[in-house]
Amino acid sequence: MQLAFFGSSLVSAYWNGAATYYRGIIRALGKKGHETTFFEPDAYDRQKHRDMDDPEWARIVVYPATEDGVFKALEQARSADFIVKASGVGVFDELLESEVVKLKKPGVSVIYWDVDAPATLERLENNPADPLKSLVPRFDLILTYGGGYSVVSAFCALGAAECIPVYNALDPSTHFPENPDPRFAADLTFIGNRLPDREARVEEFFLVPASKLPERTFSLGGSGWDDKSMTPNIRYLGHVYTRDHNVLNSSCLAVLNINRESMAKFGFSPPTRVFEAAGAGACIITDTWPGIEDFLEPGTEVLLANGSEGVIAHLETLAPDTAKEIGRAARERILAHHTYHHRALQVESILGL
Missing domain, CATH: 3.40.50.2000 (Glycogen Phosphorylase B;)
Structure with a gap:
């Protein structure tokens, strides 16, 4: 062809x-x-x-x-x-x-x-x-x-x-687990460019939890956030090149996925970031959307949150061993079917x- x-x-x-x-x-x-x-x-x-x-x-x-x-x-x-x-x-x-x-x-x-x-x-x-x-x-x-x-x-x-x-x-030849790097160490990491139909949801699912959990560390990657007001426990990474995605996803307790407003409205489509993170064996916390169970099993392969309180609850209770097990299960599921x-x-x- x-x-x-x-x-x-x-x-x-x-x-x-x-x-x-x-x-x-x-x-x-x-x-x-x-x-x-x-x-x-x-x-x-x-x-x-x-x-x-x-x-x-x-x-x-x-x-x-x-x-x-x-x-x-x-x-x-x-x-x-x-x-x-x-x-x-x-x-x-x-x-x-x-x-x-x-x-x-x-x-x-x-x-x-x-x-x-x-x-x-x-x-x-x-x-x-x-x-x-x-x-x-x-x-x-x-x-x-x-x-x-x-x-x-x-x-x-x-x-x-x-x-x-x-x-x-997932392309397993490009997205896979790597050794953690202190540059990207965080309790919760999110990567996404600043877009009009994403910003309000980033505030709800990422910035609000960061403000309410000052003892936790957060990393934000993506272009356009330079002038956004952030709490001191957020490290702004700027544009993260794809060559660094594996080590970034392997260096944090959990990776956050946030669908844009339009995607949340129509639903039923995990973005590439979900598969990248799963390929690295990361524990994924995602906003809830219809059809997630067709890709990852909630509770054992992915953690769901309906808003800032859900993200906060996960971070307050998520142990490193549990996060690793969820990430391992997610990687196995994606490798087998997706x-x-x-x-x-x-x-x-x-x-x-």
């Missing part, structure tokens, strides 16, 4: 939460003999913040973030068997959406692969005139990195020929390969 993939970036996770997902899926497909060309725009300083070289398992084409650059990239992609437009490329998304569907012909299928379905569906809900609405039925297939029934039904209501979730997963090898098999089945 020849796959042409238009996404935000494969080689840089800078302001690009989808990077881990792209890498996991495409690497796993590469191991099965499929060839991917990943087209990414030179935008948002991502090329200056690369955290990997061009990989052996994908060809990278970095095109200028101009209209002319887009059309030249599209011309290179037209000979692929499957042409993918991912959501959230960040520049010329509408142009790419309208032009990719024009490349559809016998022997060439076009796919819209949504890596943030809640954001896309809110975008369409808030703007009835959004051009993507009329384009959804023209794609051969809609794939999403999550969302469950609510997302599938929403895309089908827009006329999608078919919508299938391909959930996040790796990108499993997802690549699913993609092959969906595409009839």
Whole structure:
């Protein structure tokens, strides 16, 4: 299979939460003999913040973030068997959406692969005139990195020929346990960029517990939090490169997962951070959302919290040995059922390969 993939970036996770997902899926497909060309725009300083070289398992084409650059990239992609437009490329998304569907012909299928379905569906809900609405039925297939029934039904209501979730997963070759590092020692660690539909939930699930547990230590990673008011027991790490995620997840008592407002609304999709943390054998505390039990068993493989009081209760009672056992159980469950090898098999089945 020849796959042409238009996404935000494969080689840089800078302001690009989808990077881990792209890498996991495409690497796993590469191991099965499929060839991917990943087209990414030179935008948002991502090329200056690369955290990997061009990989052996994908060809990278970095095109200028101009209209002319887009059309030249599209011309290179037209000979692929499957042409993918991912959501959230960040520049010329509408142009790419309208032009990719024009490349559809016998022997060439076009796919819209949504890596943030809640954001896309809110975008369409808030703007009835959004051009993507009329384009959804023209794609051969809609794939999403999550969302469950609510997302599938929403895309089908827009006329999608078919919508299938391909959930996040673990790449055990890149996310695994490491020896703890004092740089990242903390009772609770959270990584996430500062976004409008995330901030209030970060305050509730992270900043409030930190203010009420002054004897505990907290670490906050991600871009954009520099001017946020924080208590002295919070260490702000700034952008954490993916090369440091394993040791960070291995160095704290627990890792916190917080879904954004839009994801909490639509639900049913663990973000990549959950699988990264589970791969490192970390004890995960997460906000509660429908469908979590399909990935991890509450109480034994993951700890659930409905708000700040739930996070506080876990931190007040969580012993290091218990945290290690929960992390070990989570890693075993994910390795058995939720790796990108499993997802690549699913993609092959969906595409009839």
